[in-house]
Amino acid sequence: MATTIDTVAGPSKAMVLNMGPQHPSTHGVLRVVLELDGETVLKARSVIGYLHTGIEKTMEAKTYSQGITCTDRLDYLAPLSNNLCYCMAVEKLLGVEVPKRAQYIRVLLTELTRISSHLVWLGTHALDLGAMTVFLYGFREREDIQKIFEFVSGQRMMTSYFRVGGLALEPPTGWLDKVERFLESFPPHLKEYEDLLTRNRIWMGRTQGVGHLTADDAIALGVSGPLLRASGVAYDVRKTFPYSSYDEFDFDVCTQTAGDCYARYQVRVAEMRESLKIVRQAIDRMPQDGNFRASLPGIIPPSREEMKTSIEGLIYHFKIFTEGFAPPPGQVYQAIESPRGELGFFVASDGSAKPYRVKVRAPSFVNLQSLPRLAEGRLVSDLIACIGTTDIILGEVDR
Numbered sequence: 001m002a003t004t005i006d007t008v009a010g011p012s013k014a015m016v017l018n019m020g021p022q023h024p025s026t027h028g029v030l031r032v033v034l035e036l037d038g039e040t041v042l043k044a045r046s047v048i049g050y051l052h053t054g055i056e057k058t059m060e061a062k063t064y065s066q067g068i069t070c071t072d073r074l075d076y077l078a079p080l081s082n083n084l085c086y087c088m089a090v091e092k093l094l095g096v097e098v099p100k101r102a103q104y105i106r107v108l109l110t111e112l113t114r115i116s117s118h119l120v121w122l123g124t125h126a127l128d129l130g131a132m133t134v135f136l137y138g139f140r141e142r143e144d145i146q147k148i149f150e151f152v153s154g155q156r157m158m159t160s161y162f163r164v165g166g167l168a169l170e171p172p173t174g175w176l177d178k179v180e181r182f183l184e185s186f187p188p189h190l191k192e193y194e195d196l197l198t199r200n201r202i203w204m205g206r207t208q209g210v211g212h213l214t215a216d217d218a219i220a221l222g223v224s225g226p227l228l229r230a231s232g233v234a235y236d237v238r239k240t241f242p243y244s245s246y247d248e249f250d251f252d253v254c255t256q257t258a259g260d261c262y263a264r265y266q267v268r269v270a271e272m273r274e275s276l277k278i279v280r281q282a283i284d285r286m287p288q289d290g291n292f293r294a295s296l297p298g299i300i301p302p303s304r305e306e307m308k309t310s311i312e313g314l315i316y317h318f319k320i321f322t323e324g325f326a327p328p329p330g331q332v333y334q335a336i337e338s339p340r341g342e343l344g345f346f347v348a349s350d351g352s353a354k355p356y357r358v359k360v361r362a363p364s365f366v367n368l369q370s371l372p373r374l375a376e377g378r379l380v381s382d383l384i385a386c387i388g389t390t391d392i393i394l395g396e397v398d399r
Contacts, residue, residue: 014042021050025128025384028394032371032383041383044375046368051398059358063324064090065164067355072158074360075396077117080109080149081338083162088243089334089345090164093327094299101290102166103245108179108282109152109161110244110336111275115186116145117339118268122193125265125388129206134196141189148178165300166293176283183280190272197265207261211374211386214259223367225341226267227390231259237337248285249278261389268391299325324353331357340364340391364396 014035021031029050035043055074059067071082084106091098098106123138146156152171153161161168197203213223218231228235236253238246254270256263294300297316306313331348341363348357367390374386 013037019383021047026387027124027392028397030368030387030392030394030397032387034380034383036380039379039381041375041378041380044372044383046371048368048394048397051394053395053399055399056358056360060355063353064327064355065320065324067358068163069158069160072160073395074362074399075117075338075340075343075364075393076157077120077393078113078339079157079159080106080113080162081336081343083160084110084244085334085336085338085343086345086347087162087164088336089332089347090327092332092334093330093347093349094164094296094325096165096294096296096299098166098244098294099291100245101287102292102294104282104286105167105171105292106162106244107246107249108279108286109149111278111282112145112148112179112182114275114339115272116142118272119145121268121339121388121391122265125385125391126197126203128384128388129203131197131200131203134193137189137192137196141186144182144185148175148182151175151178163293165296166291170292179279179283183276183283186276187273190269194269204262206381206385207265207389208258209260209262210378210382211261211264211389212259213370213374217373218259218370221366221370221373223341223370224363225337225339225367225391226254226264226271227341227367227370229253229255230263230267232257237335237342241335243334243336249281251278261385264389326351326353335361338363340393340396341367360396360399362396362399364390364392364394365399368392368397 014037017034017036019032019034020026021029026032031047031050033045033047034041053073055070059070068083068086071086072079074082119138119142123135126134149159150156152175153159213231215231215233218228218233224235232255234253234255239253251274254267254274256266301317301320302313307317327349329349329351333344333346335342335344342361343363344361346359347355350356371386371390375383
């Protein structure tokens with residue numbers, strides 16, 4: 001559809017074009033309504049809601065423990081991060097302290113989740129821009145991480161492994177050996193990605209100077225995560241508001257100052273290296289003794305041994321899984337640093353076994369509003385790079 005619009009140079013014919021909602025480069029069911037002057041994007045408007053699942057309202061109809069399975073479906077590339085944020089919000093309502101060993105295991109697995117998510121981003125973003133090899137290599141290494149998740153939790157993606165008070169199960173024997181092997185094999189592959197891309201003339205031409213976002217604009221738009229840090233703002237929830245013992249780990253907040261697609265690529269690659277450092281520290285410092293979840297009868301399920309040998313344990317187990325538990329009335333907000341930025345859960349309790357209100361501060365939803373600023377004035381081909389570099393997950397946008 002063509003329409004006449006006024007530009008700086010005077011009236012001109014502009015074409016209004018729908019990109020999506022079914023388009024390979026929108027990374028999901030995202031529709032972008034474009035006003036084009038030839039190949040130049042004059043205006044870009046995101047249209048969302050095609051994947052709306054009502055997860056927040058669904059969680060309000062379930063017990064607190066049942067709601068964990070809903071969090072996996074928000075950001076389906078970082079389910080353990082979602083599990084962690086929600087469980088910590090409920091633990092804050094209850095005033096529960098998670099054992100140190102469980103905290104370290106949570107950190108280790110969520111950092112592996114960060115690497116896995118960044119690998120999907122790198123592979124799909126490179127594919128958008130014509131680099132097929134990186135896509136194949138990235139998924140090769142991601143498969144190693146998914147096998148670890150499957151070994152530990154029984155599931156590759158929708159793990160629901162973190163539970164209120166700790167973990168669902170004691171990690172199986174030998175799981176750390178698998179993590180060690182990944183720590184040894186991954187760094188050379190990470191260098192391989194950089195050898196293919198960092199000084200690649202085509203990659204640099206498609207990303208450098210494209211999708212520029214200043215630090216002031218990033219802050220004004222509320223963006224977070226690598227999108228914000230690539231504009232020079234060193235904000236990371238793990239450092240600013242430490243949780244799950246992150247204050248005991250030594251790692252750097254990765255930043256760049258260019259604020260373009262290339263800088264965001266550099267930040268995410270650097271973050272994968274920092275995640276490797278955190279995983280190594282978690283293995284070396286993890287307490288060898290201690291429980292994998294808190295002991296709180298009536299709220300935290302008893303061990304299977306106790307359930308089978310104690311009538312009190314059997315009763316608690318039955319009541320927790322049929323009726324749930326009831327936190328005291330109150331409301332909390334808990335934030336973590338997900339692979340995409342600040343993920344936050346607001347949970348309100350009215351004293352019943354189901355949350356009165358659940359609201360998610362989804363980083364993909366907030367970061368998406370930066371797309372017009374990134375794309376307007378650029379070519380359509382640059383729009384593809386801009387969408388990819390925001391690293392949105394539509395399940396988290398629509399919820």
